Amino acid sequence: MGMICSLQAVSDTNIQLILESPPLIWRLIAPDDPEAYLELMNGPERGLFARLFGNRKRVKAKDIPKLKRSKGEDALCDIDKAWHGIHYCLNGDDTGGEPPLDFLMEGGEFAGDVDVGYGPARLFDSATVKELNDIISKITPEKLHENFDPEAMEELEIYPAIWARDGEEAFEYLSTYLTELQSFIAACAKHHLGMAVYLG
CATH class of the missing domain: 3.40.1760.10 (YfbM-like super family)
Known part of the structure; x- marks a missing residue:
């Protein structure tokens, strides 16, 4: 391309x-695709141990901010x-x-x-x-x-x-x-x- x-x-x-x-x-140039924003905010998918005992809260799709x-x-x-x-x-x-x-x-x-x-x-x-x-x-x-x-x-x-x-x-x-x-x-x-x- x-x-x-x-x-x-x-x-x-x-x-x-x-x-x-x-x-x-990403909310500006791809507002209908939350994945790129979530990946940047949350980092790579964490393993079970990190999910159970990690302190970092992950951003969920419903919590993604929108630009007005x-x-x-x-x-x-x-x-x-x-x-x-x-x-x-x-x-x-x-x-x-x-x-x-x-x-x-x-x-x-x-x-x-x-x-x-x-x-x-x-x-x-x-x-x-x-x-x-x-x-x-x-x-x-x-x-x-x-x-x-x-x-x-x-x-x-x-x-x-x-x-x-x-x-x-x-x-x-x-x-x-x-x-x-x-x-x-x-x-x-x-x-x-x-x-x-x-x-x-």
Whole structure:
């Protein structure tokens, strides 16, 4: 399947709760699947002796906290494998860039060390998302194309290494997902929400 980048809208209140208790990131990105949260909170299944004489109370499914979602907080954006190419075209660099346009690779606060696929999710508050929206909303396909260089992207190993093979078709792939990304970020800014960015 490869590395897929997803972005999830999240309120500043819930960002703070997740930063205080990082396993709660699973309640944001997989609210209908309690197992990942329970496994992190309880650790591996204990043997009989540990269950009988251990002092540690285990979290039960009925006790799992829920994040209270505000309007717009159910918004999700999946940009498939386009994330690295979009980052490169926005920044002209394979890993770095200027905040906040480096958001697909850098920035935000880690949700602890909870691995949600390929490392921890990164959380961006609503003020950062508003600033990002003010800038990214002005990026046109023509502007994005200025840094589109298939040969350089292949040399830098920009994921998913389709650039020289697919050329302008690969750019259309990036441009389509940039439009989805812009719509998602605009919706987050409209509802005064932050976002989580993660690779799965």
